[in-house]
Amino acid sequence: WTANVHGLEEAAFANLCVSCGLCHEICPVDIDIPFMIAKVKEQDVEAHGQPTAERFFMASEAFAKVACLVAPLANGLFRRAPARILMEWTLGVDRRRTLPPFARRTLRSRVNARGTKAGRVGKVAFFPDLYAEYNNPDLGLKAIDILERLGYSVLIPDVRWSGMPYVSYGQLGKASALAAFNLRVLGPLVDEGYDIVSTEPTAVYMLRKVYPKLREGELAKKVGAHAYGFFEFIERGLANLPLRPSRDVAGVVGFHIPCHDRALTSGAPAMRFLERASYRVRTVETGTCCGIAGTFGMKSGWLGYDLSMAVGEKLFEQFRQSGCDLIATESSVCTLQLRDGLGRAILHPLDMVRFEGAG
Numbered sequence: 001w002t003a004n005v006h007g008l009e010e011a012a013f014a015n016l017c018v019s020c021g022l023c024h025e026i027c028p029v030d031i032d033i034p035f036m037i038a039k040v041k042e043q044d045v046e047a048h049g050q051p052t053a054e055r056f057f058m059a060s061e062a063f064a065k066v067a068c069l070v071a072p073l074a075n076g077l078f079r080r081a082p083a084r085i086l087m088e089w090t091l092g093v094d095r096r097r098t099l100p101p102f103a104r105r106t107l108r109s110r111v112n113a114r115g116t117k118a119g120r121v122g123k124v125a126f127f128p129d130l131y132a133e134y135n136n137p138d139l140g141l142k143a144i145d146i147l148e149r150l151g152y153s154v155l156i157p158d159v160r161w162s163g164m165p166y167v168s169y170g171q172l173g174k175a176s177a178l179a180a181f182n183l184r185v186l187g188p189l190v191d192e193g194y195d196i197v198s199t200e201p202t203a204v205y206m207l208r209k210v211y212p213k214l215r216e217g218e219l220a221k222k223v224g225a226h227a228y229g230f231f232e233f234i235e236r237g238l239a240n241l242p243l244r245p246s247r248d249v250a251g252v253v254g255f256h257i258p259c260h261d262r263a264l265t266s267g268a269p270a271m272r273f274l275e276r277a278s279y280r281v282r283t284v285e286t287g288t289c290c291g292i293a294g295t296f297g298m299k300s301g302w303l304g305y306d307l308s309m310a311v312g313e314k315l316f317e318q319f320r321q322s323g324c325d326l327i328a329t330e331s332s333v334c335t336l337q338l339r340d341g342l343g344r345a346i347l348h349p350l351d352m353v354r355f356e357g358a359g
């Protein structure tokens with residue numbers, strides 16, 4: 001409204017919106033404020049250009065591919081202060097933000113080498129997104145192992161990343177082109193009976209909630225209707241999994257719900273997964289974003305890292321007061337924020353279980 005009635009210059013606050021989607025979830029008349037703001041950002045970028053840091057984060061997929069190829073070197077550089085200062089000056093990535101290390105081998109190459117098992121229960125197209133593909137393929141392998149134990153045939157389709165930064169930074173044309181590419185790959189798989197499953201809440205949010213807005217028509221709706229979060233998808237077989245805790249269960253697990261998961265499952269299936277492995281779990285939350293907001297909290301300066309940590313402080317304090325012995329969340333970026341804010345290990349639920357009989 002402000003942008004259209006009073007002009008773009010009066011709507012600069014639109015850039016503070018981080019596309020968390022929470023306002024749309026609670027709006028009683030279904031006004032899609034995040035998407036309206038994304039369109040204002042698009043006009044703003046056309047009028048004023050794109051900051052360097054935003055261009056860098058929109059190139060995350062290309063960057064991850066290169067970083068993976070030279071993973072030991074890249075990981076070593078990310079730990080060195082001079083390299084981080086250079087990254088801050090040239091790319092606008094805050095030197096204080098912990099960056100996830102890159103893996104030597106991608107999930108795709110490891111799955112190709114290991115092979116997959118034929119299942120009789122159903123077919124799953126596993127959507128890795130950047131984190132499970134390039135940073136933490138072990139996480140993707142654990143998810144695929146569980147899906148196969150439950151009797152699913154699993155493949156990794158030739159998709160690209162889900163592309164949330166294009167939406168957050170007002171490049172809706174690029175977001176739409178990426179959505180079209182992924183939908184062209186996933187549509188035929190859905191027709192063949194595949195469900196699409198991801199461990200990254202933002203990827204599921206994109207497939208289910210954002211792609212249908214970027215690409216009107218039946219294809220996006222069809223794919224969105226078959227997209228599931230990992231824990232949501234395996235719930236129907238949870239009772240058949242001989243899960244055991246791989247950590248001390250004497251204490252309590254504090255669970256953080258990522259913003260994009262609030263719009264999907266509110267984290268309930270992931271918490272039930274942990275409870276099935278004998279953990280006592282409770283949510284620790286402020287009802288809002290942890291502060292990192294995707295890549296927003298990786299940007300340098302006040303409108304980035306500083307603001308993200310200020311927003312997160314209320315949640316950090318709740319965790320400090322909670323007395324929780326372990327902290328868990330599903331989102332790769334919330335993990336970074338909680339680790340940086342609390343100085344403690346943050347676990348993915350899949351890293352907290354083992355199978356009965358396994359070592």
Ligand code: SF4
Nearest residue numbers: 017018020021023034
């Ligand atoms: S930051 Fe989240 S709650 Fe605020 S306007 Fe943007 S999408 Fe809505």
